[in-house]
Amino acid sequence: MLSPADNELLVRVGAEAPMGKLMRRYWMPALLESEVAEPDGKPVRIRLLGEDLVAFRDTQGRVGLLDEHCPHRSASLALGVNEQCGLRCLFHGWKFDVTGQCVETPTEPENRLAKRMRVKAYPTHIAGGMVWTYMGPAEACPPFPDFPWLKMAPGHAVPFKILEDANYAQAVEGTVDSAHAGVLHRHVPWTHETTWTHEKDLQPRLEVEFTKYGMRYGAIRSFDAERSHARVTHVVMPFWTMIPPDGFGPRKNRRLSNAFVPRDDESTWHIQWFFDDSQPIDVAYRIEEGGHWIDENFRKRLNRDNWYEQDRQLMKTGLMSGLRGVVTQDHAVCETQGRILDRSKEHLGSSDLAVVAWRRLMLQAARELQAGKTPISIAPDISWDALVAETFLFPKTSSWKAVSPLPQQLAAPKAAAG
């Protein structure tokens, strides 16, 4: 559980909130590159960390990310004309380039005003099929993280984007919670026999380890008389989870990285990269598997308004949840926790260890930044290629850490308890 004060500290992501300030110190994926594919194409409205912004690709192919509202009289720049290296407000023609510099004020008698006017603009970077941005102080901008899935061959790493109608924190917590996998994602009705390890052993033993980038945790289950089954997940600050492979066929070597980018305090952009160095990602398979059926605004077709089209008959004959798609299942439980989960009302158990650890990680980092320190996770001196989420079997006489030790370069400086 968290006190009301700690819960507020965890969930509020506005510009003046401590967690909002922490979030702004990291590069974050904002839009699919396909949303602004065309130079001089349609501008796109995007809400990030409670800020209403507009993205556009200019004549030279550069992507700008500006405050949505014109500094003249606040009309939406998303209505504007995108041409000749700038976005021109529809109201009075003020034009801005991708840096936010006003370059024309045609309804004013002289152009000196334009030189003094700027609209807020955030830098952008394109990688892995997405437009990324950094919304923090310019002087503190960290190096762009070269995550391994951003460097893979075409088709081997594919981003997906979907809107989740809940605060980012509970969305992240859903992916640092190995125990739920055997229940929520159960392939058969509750009373039927199952073949999956995580559905047979519903009480994984969890162990956490804090690192330079955040933390990792192992979920250990019994596999047979001699062996245990381990799933090792990396949790990267501030909102990433790197999920190891499971299953067969298209899933055998496929990994997943989730980013839960706060849209505002009550909604989240759930970005997923599926990647596999052994074969291209089967996009159609993933859409069906995930239930990734969305409209043009990235809203799920199976959503709270239609109660996720839960099928009670299917619950008796097939999927225990009656909810089609893994993402539908995860979002349903997350969104029905409430827009902002009240953690003072929880009753946690031993299966919630990684959730507790993640909360402390985030709260400590927000407090450190508030105290004027820079959390180590903001620009860790590590090779991101060393982060590999894994699934493996190991002898019960050994330990998962012995089989998969944390590389020294990823280890956090040891902090002592007070």
Added chain:
Amino acid sequence: MSEVAGDLDVALEISELRRDLLLLLATRIERSKTVEHLVYRELEIDQVWRLLDAGEAVPGLPVASQSRLRAEIEKVHDYIGVDGDVQRAASALRSALSGAQ
């Protein structure tokens, strides 16, 4: 209850409230040295709170002390999780149990 009393790198499963068990938790808190230890201790206290909130009582603890224990457990939780102050957390827990026989 599965118990590995000396192993601070696991979270005990807390399924009942007993004075000796809670005193053991205080000792475990006091001996905790790493940030990972604090997470395990916080989860142990979360489980104690869960039982208290469900109406469980510590045998032998006077009624007035039961109410105080619940309030103190929330403080112990934050001494561990927010302040990282293991000495203060352990002292507060022992103090809350001082009325039990």
